[in-house]
């Protein structure tokens with residue numbers, strides 16, 4: 739039996755000694771915001787906070803997380819609403835598929851806990867263990883700067899969409915396709 743403190747709630751779990759913190763979070767507690775990417779400490783998708791610092795839950799045993807205050811993405815928002823990091827990532831459009839985002843945002847929160855006004859190299863260093871296959875990182879770094887209150891989101895003129903052809907708004911007769 740182990741006791742875990744997750745997002746301010748106490749949990750008692752019966753787990754095998756080999757159970758990782760990530761497995762306990764996702765499969766015992768149903769907190770699936772922490773993603774199971776590489777499962778070997780390479781991608782950062784499973785990042786959670788332990789006493790405010792970023793750790794990789796896929797290479798942390800659930801037993802070893804006892805006595806730590808664990809925060810997952812589900813617990814990042816507070817009574818005042820979204821954490822500034824979450825708001826900034828949304829305002830900057832710093833995501834595409836979203837798979838890396840929980841880990842990215844928690845690493846960013848850990849950085850801002852330690853260093854409220856980080857330089858760009860400090861941001862890059864802090865997020866260097868979080869891999870994103872979609873965005874190219876520029877907007878992610880921008881979002882951390884926005885969360886730190888160091889800049890506003892880039893303003894980009896919206897790209898006007900082309901008018902659809904008149905025929906696109908009409909139901910089309912389904913054509914039979916010859917085998």
Ligand code: FES
Nearest residue numbers: 775776777782796
């Ligand atoms: S799933 Fe933990 S680092 Fe990739």
Ligand code: FES
Nearest residue numbers: 834838870871872
């Ligand atoms: S938004 Fe898809 S992996 Fe980062």
